Amino acid sequence: MTDCVFCKIVAGQIPSTKVHEDQHTLAFMDIGQVNPGHVLVAVKRHAANLFELDAEQAEAAARTCHRVAQAIREAFAPEGLSVYQANGRAAGQTVYHYHVHLLPRHAGDGMELTWPVKNPPRETLAGYAEKIKARLA
Ligand code: 5GP
Ligand code: ZN
Numbered sequence: 403m404t405d406c407v408f409c410k411i412v413a414g415q416i417p418s419t420k421v422h423e424d425q426h427t428l429a430f431m432d433i434g435q436v437n438p439g440h441v442l443v444a445v446k447r448h449a450a451n452l453f454e455l456d457a458e459q460a461e462a463a464a465r466t467c468h469r470v471a472q473a474i475r476e477a478f479a480p481e482g483l484s485v486y487q488a489n490g491r492a493a494g495q496t497v498y499h500y501h502v503h504l505l506p507r508h509a510g511d512g513m514e515l516t517w518p519v520k521n522p523p524r525e526t527l528a529g530y531a532e533k534i535k536a537r538l539a
Pocket of ligand 2: 403406407408409410448449498499
């Protein structure tokens with residue numbers, strides 16, 4: 403994608419601070435650094451979001467997240483780590499090239515995600531599950 407900022411980072415056309423690279427993924431420092439050690443794991447071949455990944459890319463991204471998360475933990479000793487990944491504008495995605503945030507967390511760090519639970523009855527849950535299961539069959 404000629405106009406995609408992360409494709410340009412993968413191609414080396416704009417600079418980034420890389421921490422890991424393999425066949426399918428590139429991990430680099432998020433420019434915004436919500437907390438020190440905030441890393442993005444992106445796929446190399448352009449895919450806008452989770453839905454556009456093939457299985458090989460999905461597996462590679464998960465593997466890189468797992469590996470880099472361990473390194474962040476050793477390097478920064480955070481109290482926690484949030485794994486955040488947005489698909490679509492409504493989900494808060496701003497760069498439309500698949501990436502996962504590995505975000506070291508500390509108590510009181512100001513990071514917020516509201517979680518407006520609905521706590522529906524069990525029959526409602528079962529109805530939701532049936533809709534999904536029908537498409538996994
Ligand atoms: P999201 O799409 O998940 O909301 O977030 C995109 C992330 O990409 C942001 O956290 C932002 O700081 C980061 N970002 C945007 N442009 C660049 C860039 O040119 N270089 C780097 N390293 N990070 C970027
Ligand atoms: Zn791209």
